[in-house]
Amino acid sequence: MDRDRTRRYLVTVGPELLPGEPQDAHLAVLSWNDRAEAWIHGQAICGRSVPQGELDAGATVTCRDCLARKAEYERILTGQAKPTTVDRLRAELRTATRHAHEADADRADAQAALLQAQAATLRAQASENRVRAQSVNAHAQVDAVRRLCDLTISASVRAQAIDQARDTLAAIDAISDRRLWPGDDAWGTVWLHGNWRYLTSKMETAAREHAADAVARWNRELRAQDGDPEPVEPEGLRWWREP
Ligand SMILES: [Zn+2]
Numbered sequence: 001m002d003r004d005r006t007r008r009y010l011v012t013v014g015p016e017l018l019p020g021e022p023q024d025a026h027l028a029v030l031s032w033n034d035r036a037e038a039w040i041h042g043q044a045i046c047g048r049s050v051p052q053g054e055l056d057a058g059a060t061v062t063c064r065d066c067l068a069r070k071a072e073y074e075r076i077l078t079g080q081a082k083p084t085t086v087d088r089l090r091a092e093l094r095t096a097t098r099h100a101h102e103a104d105a106d107r108a109d110a111q112a113a114l115l116q117a118q119a120a121t122l123r124a125q126a127s128e129n130r131v132r133a134q135s136v137n138a139h140a141q142v143d144a145v146r147r148l149c150d151l152t153i154s155a156s157v158r159a160q161a162i163d164q165a166r167d168t169l170a171a172i173d174a175i176s177d178r179r180l181w182p183g184d185d186a187w188g189t190v191w192l193h194g195n196w197r198y199l200t201s202k203m204e205t206a207a208r209e210h211a212a213d214a215v216a217r218w219n220r221e222l223r224a225q226d227g228d229p230e231p232v233e234p235e236g237l238r239w240w241r242e243p
Contacts, residue, residue, distance in 0.1 A: 003039065005032035008077050010070070011041060012055045015048070024063040026050055027070055029077070045069045143213050180221050187211050188218035197239055205240065212238050 003009060008031040015023050026044035033040045044050045046065030061067055149165035156162050190199065190211070200208040216233050223231030236242075 003030075003032075007031075010045075010073050010077055012057075012059045012061055013041060013044060013050045013053065014055050014059075016051055022063075024066075025055055025059050025061050026063045027061055027066040027073070029073065030054070045073055147209070147213075180217055181214065184214045184218040184221075187214035188222075191215040191218075191234065191237070197236070200240070208240060209238070 008029050010027050011030040013026050013028045015021055015026065026046060026048060028041035028044050028050060030039050030041040032038075040052065041050075041054070044063065044066055046063050046069065048063070061070070146169060149169045152165035153162050153169075156165070190196065200211060203211065212233075215237055219234055219237075220231045
């Protein structure tokens with residue numbers, strides 16, 4: 001029987017001929033030994049020590065421990081990895097892949113939920129901004145009317161027009177609170193600590209009127225808190241109107 005000297009073989013071997021030793025045929029791994037220039041096997045794969053020498057090809061393995069290990073050894077000797085290992089790795093890979101998919105799905109769900117929440121927040125903010133913009137527009141329109149009335153009262157020579165303006169102002173005061181708008185505090189600070197004339201000189205008239213309105217509201221609120229019933233605008237607030 002030609003054997004490949006680079007390979008190892010599972011062969012049937014006999015038992016030690018010792019008193020009390022079960023007379024079973026075992027399996028052992030046979031390999032070429034260069035130093036001895038011979039095929040030599042080790043102990044039986046069941047762990048029992050066995051005498052050197054193969055049994056005839058027709059001999060039947062009777063050791064149950066060797067038989068139990070036979071398939072595993074055959075796979076090892078034919079170069080295959082243990083199927084238990086491969087199967088376990090395959091199973092682990094499948095599990096890992098499934099978990100990865102599930103984790104991806106979870107992440108995607110979380111991401112989607114986050115995006116939805118962000119979108120909802122943005123919608124709410126947009127809605128809030130619209131409401132605020134509408135409110136600011138309404139306030140601005142009311143303030144424009146109020147300014148017109150003030151101008152009429154101070155400049156008109158027609159008593160009827162002045163009375164009308166006063167009525168309008170009273171109506172405006174009745175429907176609009178005099179509370180501060182967002183940003184009035186900031187303009188108040190600019191008025192207090194900034195170079196008001198220089199800063200407003202860089203603005204269009206509409207913008208500087210808007211800024212002056214903010215300072216006026218801020219000033220009114222402060223004075224009202226101090227108990228001033230008829231607070232007047234700070235001097236030089238609308239310097240561009242002065243002659
Ligand atoms: Zn055995």
